[in-house]
Amino acid sequence: MRKGIFVFAAIIFIAGVSIAQKADKSAKASGSVRLPATAINTMQQIDPQRIRAHVRFLAHDLLEGRGTGARGGEIAAEYIGTQFALYGLKPAGDNGTYMQKVPLVGITPDPATTFSLVPSSGARMDLKPLDQYVAYDQTQQPQSDVNADIVFVGYGIEAPEYKWDDYKGVDVRGKVLLMLVNEPPSDDPKFFKGKALTYYGRWTYKYEEAARKGAVGAILIHKTEMASYPWEVVRNSNSAEKSYLKVEGPVLKVASWIQLDVAGQIASSSGMNLDKMMQDAQSRNFQPVPLPVKLQAHMVSKVRPFESANVIAMLPGGDTKLRNEAVIYTAHYDHLGIRPDMQGDNIYNGANDNDTGCGILLEIARAYTESKQRPRRSILFASVTAEEQGLLGSEYLGKHPPIPAGQITLDLNFDDVPPLGSPEEVEVSGAERTTFFPVVQNMAKTFRLTIRPDSRPEAGHYYRSDHFSLARVGVPSFSINEGVKYKGHDAAWGKQQADEYTAKHYHQPSDEYHPESDFTGDAAMARFGFALGWEAAGQAKEVGWQHGDEFEPARLKSASGSE
Numbered sequence: 332m333r334k335g336i337f338v339f340a341a342i343i344f345i346a347g348v349s350i351a352q353k354a355d356k357s358a359k360a361s362g363s364v365r366l367p368a369t370a371i372n373t374m375q376q377i378d379p380q381r382i383r384a385h386v387r388f389l390a391h392d393l394l395e396g397r398g399t400g401a402r403g404g405e406i407a408a409e410y411i412g413t414q415f416a417l418y419g420l421k422p423a424g425d426n427g428t429y430m431q432k433v434p435l436v437g438i439t440p441d442p443a444t445t446f447s448l449v450p451s452s453g454a455r456m457d458l459k460p461l462d463q464y465v466a467y468d469q470t471q472q473p474q475s476d477v478n479a480d481i482v483f484v485g486y487g488i489e490a491p492e493y494k495w496d497d498y499k500g501v502d503v504r505g506k507v508l509l510m511l512v513n514e515p516p517s518d519d520p521k522f523f524k525g526k527a528l529t530y531y532g533r534w535t536y537k538y539e540e541a542a543r544k545g546a547v548g549a550i551l552i553h554k555t556e557m558a559s560y561p562w563e564v565v566r567n568s569n570s571a572e573k574s575y576l577k578v579e580g581p582v583l584k585v586a587s588w589i590q591l592d593v594a595g596q597i598a599s600s601s602g603m604n605l606d607k608m609m610q611d612a613q614s615r616n617f618q619p620v621p622l623p624v625k626l627q628a629h630m631v632s633k634v635r636p637f638e639s640a641n642v643i644a645m646l647p648g649g650d651t652k653l654r655n656e657a658v659i660y661t662a663h664y665d666h667l668g669i670r671p672d673m674q675g676d677n678i679y680n681g682a683n684d685n686d687t688g689c690g691i692l693l694e695i696a697r698a699y700t701e702s703k704q705r706p707r708r709s710i711l712f713a714s715v716t717a718e719e720q721g722l723l724g725s726e727y728l729g730k731h732p733p734i735p736a737g738q739i740t741l742d743l744n745f746d747d748v749p750p751l752g753s754p755e756e757v758e759v760s761g762a763e764r765t766t767f768f769p770v771v772q773n774m775a776k777t778f779r780l781t782i783r784p785d786s787r788p789e790a791g792h793y794y795r796s797d798h799f800s801l802a803r804v805g806v807p808s809f810s811i812n813e814g815v816k817y818k819g820h821d822a823a824w825g826k827q828q829a830d831e832y833t834a835k836h837y838h839q840p841s842d843e844y845h846p847e848s849d850f851t852g853d854a855a856m857a858r859f860g861f862a863l864g865w866e867a868a869g870q871a872k873e874v875g876w877q878h879g880d881e882f883e884p885a886r887l888k889s890a891s892g893s894e
């Protein structure tokens with residue numbers, strides 16, 4: 332057996348020699364890529380067939396779609412922890428295990444919930460669930476009551492770096508805040524990053540900020556063009572059970588959305604005009620507007636506490652000083668589970684999303700442990716849970732990192748890396764926001780990969796994957812993925828593959844493992860990620876954010892906290 336593995340490794344090694352030699356030469360030429368020969372050798376052993384084997388197992392029907400808190404999800408976690416143990420990695424979860432328990436709560440709005448708008452004069456409006464509003468009680472109590480004045484707070488954003496404050500110091504404690512989605516429109520890259528969406532535009536930020544300010548509720552006005560998705564999306568993602576981390580900070584009794592025409596009625600019953608209010612909100616001089624309308628809500632929820640786990644391992648670094656710091660690799664293992672009520676194939680295997688990322692993470696981990704030389708900083712590997720529930724596993728990891736966040740130099744994340752052959756492009760959106768970007772650019776050149784820019788920055792993809800959870804606590808983070816140009820195909824082919832996947836297989840039971848898939852690209856992304864991580868682990872200084880970035884304050888805070 333062992334001999335067989337050696338022979339196999341040797342073949343892979345030979346196949347990869349050309350890249351190794353190029354990496355070596357380029358290192359001498361530019362001085363930017365400093366991987367030692369042993370690291371390059373181990374990197375070459377990253378094996379597409381091993382990634383395939385991980386994907387095949389994790390996407391098997393026996394794992395029932397790896398639902399969060401479900402048996403299949405737990406088997407996946409145990410599988411990943413077992414691989415870490417076989418590689419000889421140190422456990423970095425709770426109490427000397429690979430598992431970091433993540434306490435979660437499932438909330439299902441009950442039909443007994445009532446949600447009414449009561450103007451000081453005029454008729455009260457009892458809103459219809461799902462058609463006119465959706466609402467969750469974030470306090471994780473079976474019942475909550477709200478009877479509070481509504482204040483219109485424009486975009487509900489306080490962003491000192493853009494000199495923008497919709498609250499203007501007005502005390503909103505105990506109030507319900509009515510607000511717009513997205514952020515003030517702009518083409519100026521220095522103002523809310525122009526057309527690109529910043530975190531201030533995401534609905535999650537708006538709820539969080541309202542809670543931080545002591546409000547009891549928030550009502551987001553849905554306008555399709557502003558949200559960039561229709562009401563059906565809001566409705567569908569807010570009708571069933573939703574999972575949350577067990578409450579740790581301030582939360583809202585009512586976290587809700589309403590349809591645009593309901594907002595229009597609130598405005599007219601206040602003697603105001605919604606279009607005018609929306610217009611006024613686009614000004615820096617906007618002031619919060621108390622409305623003569625109350626929200627009376629009786630929130631009834633089914634509350635189901637449960638548990639899941641992040642799987643975390645560590646390779647201690649080789650430098651006695653720098654080993655207190657680490658590079659972290661992340662990839663979520665959870666997917667959507669199984670729908671017992673559904674006809675036909677009801678298992679959401681999630682082969683691409685995200686067994687590919689898990690396979691990549693595991694191969695990177697194995698490569699590190701096979702290197703005779705250690706990187707200077709330590710390397711953490713975290714396969715996180717509950718990504719599909721709203722990045723919850725990684726959020727918990729960010730709030731409870733195995734070493735202080737200020738000592739984590741970089742997070743490299745892998746999510747949904749399609750097995751389509753040999754990539755000629757790489758996507759590293761967000762890397763340009765960090766001080767590490769020149770290294771990424773050089774490394775991409777060495778690997779003969781063209782960096783493909785984010786095609787739709789206004790969609791805010793940066794805020795929708797696990798690396799974001801690390802960015803929020805200040806860790807420079809980004810995901811690594813293929814672009815659309817593959818060897819032997821034009822970019823249109825790659826685009827077509829991506830579109831077809833999104834339309835037919837993304838978050839569908841048909842995201843399955845196929846024996847004919849080509850995992851060359853997954854291995855290429857793993858090698859690229861390995862090389863970047865090694866490089867970051869050896870740099871004299873920790874990676875930071877570009878000056879003025881929205882995550883810079885969090886980094887500075889965590890740096891001072893860890894000293």
Ligand SMILES: [Zn+2]
Pocket residue numbers: 663684685718746747
């Ligand atoms: Zn995913």
